Amino acid sequence: MTQLQNTYARPRPQLAFTRVCALTEIPDQLGVCALVGGQQVAVFRLGAQVYALGNRDPFTGANVISRGLTGSYGERLKVVSPLLKHGFDLETGLSLDKPEVALPTYPVRLEGGDVWIGLPD
Amino acid sequence: MPPIPPIALPADPTCPPRRVVVIGNGMVGHRFVESLTPSAFAVTVISEEPRLAYDRVHLSAHFDEPRPDLALATEAGYAALGVKVVYGRAEHVDREAKTVTVRGQTETTLEYDALVFASGSSPFVPPVPGKNAPGCFVYRTLEDLEAIRAGALKSRVGVVIGGGLLGLEAAGALRKLGLETHVVEFAAQLMPAQLDEGGGAVLRGIIEELGIGVHTAKATSEITVEGGQVTGLAFSDGTHLAADLVVFSAGIRPRDDLARACGLATGERGGIVIDDGCATSDPAVYAVGECALHAGRIYGLVAPGYQMARVLAARLSGEDSSFTGADLSTKLKLLGVEVASFGDAKGATPGSRALSLTDNVRGTYKKLTLSEDGTTVLGGLLVGDSSAYGDLLDLTLSQTVLTVPPETLIVPLLPGVAAAPANALICSCEGVRASTLIDAVQGGVCDVAGLKKCTLAGTGCGGCVPQLHDLLGAELLRLGKAVDRSLCEHFVHSRQELFDLIRVHGHQTWNAVLAAHGTGQGCEVCKPAVGSILASLYNEYILKPAHAPLQDTNDAYLANIQKNGTYSVMPRVAGGEITPGKLIVLGEVARKYDLYCKITGGQRIDLLGARLEQLPAIWRELVEAGFESGHAYGKSLRTVKSCVGDTWCRYGVQDSTSLAIQLELRYRGLRSPHKLKGGVSGCTRECAETRGKDFGVIATEQGWNLYVSGNGGVTPKHAVLLAEGLDTATLIKYLDRFLMYYVRTAGRLERTSTWLEKLPGGLDYLRGVIIDDALGLCTELEAAMQRHIGTYQDEWATTLADPDKLARFRSFVNADTPDPDIVFVEEREQRRPAYEHELPLLAMAGTD
Numbered sequence: 003m004t005q006l007q008n009t010y011a012r013p014r015p016q017l018a019f020t021r022v023c024a025l026t027e028i029p030d031q032l033g034v035c036a037l038v039g040g041q042q043v044a045v046f047r048l049g050a051q052v053y054a055l056g057n058r059d060p061f062t063g064a065n066v067i068s069r070g071l072t073g074s075y076g077e078r079l080k081v082v083s084p085l086l087k088h089g090f091d092l093e094t095g096l097s098l099d100k101p102e103v104a105l106p107t108y109p110v111r112l113e114g115g116d117v118w119i120g121l122p123d
Numbered sequence: 124m125p126p127i128p129p130i131a132l133p134a135d136p137t138c139p140p141r142r143v144v145v146i147g148n149g150m151v152g153h154r155f156v157e158s159l160t161p162s163a164f165a166v167t168v169i170s171e172e173p174r175l176a177y178d179r180v181h182l183s184a185h186f187d188e189p190r191p192d193l194a195l196a197t198e199a200g201y202a203a204l205g206v207k208v209v210y211g212r213a214e215h216v217d218r219e220a221k222t223v224t225v226r227g228q229t230e231t232t233l234e235y236d237a238l239v240f241a242s243g244s245s246p247f248v249p250p251v252p253g254k255n256a257p258g259c260f261v262y263r264t265l266e267d268l269e270a271i272r273a274g275a276l277k278s279r280v281g282v283v284i285g286g287g288l289l290g291l292e293a294a295g296a297l298r299k300l301g302l303e304t305h306v307v308e309f310a311a312q313l314m315p316a317q318l319d320e321g322g323g324a325v326l327r328g329i330i331e332e333l334g335i336g337v338h339t340a341k342a343t344s345e346i347t348v349e350g351g352q353v354t355g356l357a358f359s360d361g362t363h364l365a366a367d368l369v370v371f372s373a374g375i376r377p378r379d380d381l382a383r384a385c386g387l388a389t390g391e392r393g394g395i396v397i398d399d400g401c402a403t404s405d406p407a408v409y410a411v412g413e414c415a416l417h418a419g420r421i422y423g424l425v426a427p428g429y430q431m432a433r434v435l436a437a438r439l440s441g442e443d444s445s446f447t448g449a450d451l452s453t454k455l456k457l458l459g460v461e462v463a464s465f466g467d468a469k470g471a472t473p474g475s476r477a478l479s480l481t482d483n484v485r486g487t488y489k490k491l492t493l494s495e496d497g498t499t500v501l502g503g504l505l506v507g508d509s510s511a512y513g514d515l516l517d518l519t520l521s522q523t524v525l526t527v528p529p530e531t532l533i534v535p536l537l538p539g540v541a542a543a544p545a546n547a548l549i550c551s552c553e554g555v556r557a558s559t560l561i562d563a564v565q566g567g568v569c570d571v572a573g574l575k576k577c578t579l580a581g582t583g584c585g586g587c588v589p590q591l592h593d594l595l596g597a598e599l600l601r602l603g604k605a606v607d608r609s610l611c612e613h614f615v616h617s618r619q620e621l622f623d624l625i626r627v628h629g630h631q632t633w634n635a636v637l638a639a640h641g642t643g644q645g646c647e648v649c650k651p652a653v654g655s656i657l658a659s660l661y662n663e664y665i666l667k668p669a670h671a672p673l674q675d676t677n678d679a680y681l682a683n684i685q686k687n688g689t690y691s692v693m694p695r696v697a698g699g700e701i702t703p704g705k706l707i708v709l710g711e712v713a714r715k716y717d718l719y720c721k722i723t724g725g726q727r728i729d730l731l732g733a734r735l736e737q738l739p740a741i742w743r744e745l746v747e748a749g750f751e752s753g754h755a756y757g758k759s760l761r762t763v764k765s766c767v768g769d770t771w772c773r774y775g776v777q778d779s780t781s782l783a784i785q786l787e788l789r790y791r792g793l794r795s796p797h798k799l800k801g802g803v804s805g806c807t808r809e810c811a812e813t814r815g816k817d818f819g820v821i822a823t824e825q826g827w828n829l830y831v832s833g834n835g836g837v838t839p840k841h842a843v844l845l846a847e848g849l850d851t852a853t854l855i856k857y858l859d860r861f862l863m864y865y866v867r868t869a870g871r872l873e874r875t876s877t878w879l880e881k882l883p884g885g886l887d888y889l890r891g892v893i894i895d896d897a898l899g900l901c902t903e904l905e906a907a908m909q910r911h912i913g914t915y916q917d918e919w920a921t922t923l924a925d926p927d928k929l930a931r932f933r934s935f936v937n938a939d940t941p942d943p944d945i946v947f948v949e950e951r952e953q954r955r956p957a958y959e960h961e962l963p964l965l966a967m968a969g970t971d
């Protein structure tokens with residue numbers, strides 16, 4: 003569950019959105035880490051799409067997901083942790099190696115060239 | 124024996140699954156559990172050993188380096204099947220109440236509907252005085268092996284009592300531990316159960332040549348002991364053999380004590396009596412494997428045990444299946460010697476005739492037992508070369524009437540004459556024939572793992588796995604299918620093909636390469652591979668916007684990521700030569716940023732523990748002091764290690780340090796399929812250990828000797844001599860060509876050693892390309908290297924000059940704080956990452 007232009011048209015009363023950076027601050031196909039309400043969020047940009055997931059690699063405990071390589075598997079997109087190369091679905095956060103493991107995902111808003119991340123209020 | 128009716132499953136699906144308790148988790152017990160349909164049963168396994176099933180057939184491999192994982196089962200795998208494991212010893216069976224009591228850390232009582240003994244066997248220790256003295260061991264479990272390893276540390280001479288199959292395996296283990304090894308056998312020959320006199324004699328010859336003492340027709344009367352430690356064996360003929368370690372491997376005894384205690388029928392000489400359905404005298408209790416006695420026979424091999432396991436699993440599932448005895452044919456490799464026995468190996472059939480070939484030149488023995496008229500093979504023996512085993516076993520079991528003179532079956536083939544096994548038995552453990560495997564390949568299986576999965580071939584003793592590889596390769600070739608060498612799901616090309624495509628088409632960017640040759644969005648495999656190829660070809664700054672997304676984290680941040688997400692910084696110290704001033708700078712930078720310091724094997728200094736946002740500041744100080752990136756993070760040239768050479772050393776004959784610096788500066792930054800390391804030694808004493816490098820140069824009075832394709836790591840390999848007596852200019856010319864040829868033609872992550880191994884034609888071919896210019900490539904290779912040298916840049920300095928790039932070196936895009944989860948503790952006066960178990964303590968200390 004991530005960036006969709008129409009998501010913020012729907013009311014989501016429990017979410018508070020924080021601006022984290024300009025879209026141009028995220029180079030295409032790469033990620034950055036944002037601090038949102040004390041949580042580390044890895045924010046990736048693939049073309050005009052932006053995805054936000056937890057920055058902590060559950061397999062190693064290190065906050066490195068934002069530094070992972072992005073790519074695709076089949077029809078879906080993934081990010082691969084730089085430490086031990088565990089893959090995660092970019093949209094769902096699900097581990098591609100161990101089904102019971104997943105990264106948290108965060109809703110994203112794009113507004114006037116800025117990237118906003120939503121967190122439960 | 125009358126046929127036993129299959130046991131019907133409860134017809135009512137609401138019935139709870141039947142509770143099956145398995146005593147023992149050896150190879151056969153595990154195979155039984157695997158063969159059951161898990162959903163239909165509630166299975167509990169009792170394991171006396173502290174670990175689940177492992178491969179006992181290859182036990183001596185436990186002493187190999189690297190140590191292979193012998194495990195057959197894992198707790199996670201069992202959990203996934205819903206199998207429960209209870210660790211401990213089954214101590215009591217109440218057949219009335221249908222319960223088993225297990226003594227582990229606690230006492231557990233398990234209820235069963237079906238109880239399966241898979242308790243295996245225990246080693247037989249002959250009742251000789253001294254058998255329990257320190258220094259005496261048995262050979263059965265991994266714990267036994269660990270005890271032997273510990274004992275071997277204090278020992279010089281080891282003796283195995285028992286010259287059978289297990290005894291020779293144990294002798295192999297002692298030899299691997301570096302002991303002077305002897306084998307003592309009561310019978311007049313080795314492997315008396317399997318071999319005849321002729322086979323035993325040839326086997327003895329081969330084993331003695333390995334340096335193992337063989338003592339046959341020796342009855343051990345006593346283990347001599349002095350001061351509580353074994354000193355040797357005394358034999359009944361009055362002779363003595365000195366030894367400080369003794370391993371008993373004189374046979375096995377079925378573990379039937381618990382079965383006996385609960386009143387099950389057992390054999391006079393041991394073994395739980397079972398029928399063709401593996402049922403004991405109690406129809407709710409079964410036995411499989413080495414603890415079972417079937418038709419008066421104990422089977423000490425794994426294949427019959429597996430057969431019983433399958434029969435029983437089928438029966439419990441309501442299928443009709445019977446164990447009616449097993450073929451004892453077997454093929455083994457003992458101490459590296461191939462030994463096989465099949466059918467009527469020793470000519471027990473009345474009227475049978477023998478045909479044998481003893482070849483003391485090759486060290487082989489082959490014997491066939493033939494029917495009286497000589498037209499059918501009844502069995503045979505093979506020692507030293509068992510390659511014909513599959514075909515001969517096939518002829519034996521199928522009772523084929525021979526169409527060729529029988530002697531041609533055991534005479535070595537003339538070169539150029541192909542053996543034509545129509546449908547050879549490839550895997551005798553699982554009874555898989557070539558036709559089954561070929562069908563699988565034709566059905567779409569394209570790797571050995573797939574063959575194992577769908578045919579089970581190679582999952583028993585594993586002896587046929589090399590044949591599986593050969594068969595697969597041959598069949599794929601025959602089908603016109605390429606063996607799959609695609610880089611990943613996005614590129615069907617190998618790295619080498621992709622390199623040529625990019626070079627020939629002149630693609631400059633990832634987007635161009637992907638659009639022309641790939642699919643999808645790329646991944647962690649193809650992106651760095653393409654990034655590396657582009658860097659090898661054009662040597663552009665790897666963090667240019669077009670290239671940055673291709674780089675793995677080390678290249679992306681020009682430093683080596685560590686387990687807690689911090690990085691290590693390693694400046695170049697070419698040839699390992701450094702001034703006191705620069706050493707002081709390294710020390711000062713390390714002190715300022717509190718970096719952990721370590722001297723590396725490549726004669727450099729590693730500074731560890733830098734946070735992402737600290738990297739540019741650290742580099743700036745280093746670059747200002749005259750350092751540059753050492754490319755420790757890249758799949759590229761790392762270091763050229765050197766000794767002090769004739770500048771200082773009284774033995775040196777050439778200036779190795781200057782050459783090492785020259786080479787390191789020449790090839791620095793060269794992106795390659797894998798890391799590259801070099802070395803230069805100033806004399807043949809080889810203090811720079813250059814033969815463990817991708818390229819090594821050793822000085823002689825006649826000039827430089829150039830060695831290539833060595834490496835350390837998991838499979839160390841010495842570099843091999845490419846050319847000798849070279850002057851410096853020729854040496855550099857050859858090295859330019861060698862490195863560029865490797866960069867162009869190797870597979871992804873293929874070191875120079877494996878690359879050379881796979882190169883058709885090997886070293887001679889490489890010499891042809893590099894020295895004789897057999898492919899006419901040399902000018903091009905040298906020009907490519909010249910281009911690389913001319914376009915070199917220090918990646919740290921380039922990054923420091925680019926504010927856009929520096930913006931990437933922050934822990935957070937929206938905050939200038941460090942990652943609060945990076946926690947260090949102090950050890951030996953430096954920082955290191957805190958271990959997970961240390962974190963709560965630190966948190967508590969922080970609240971004080």
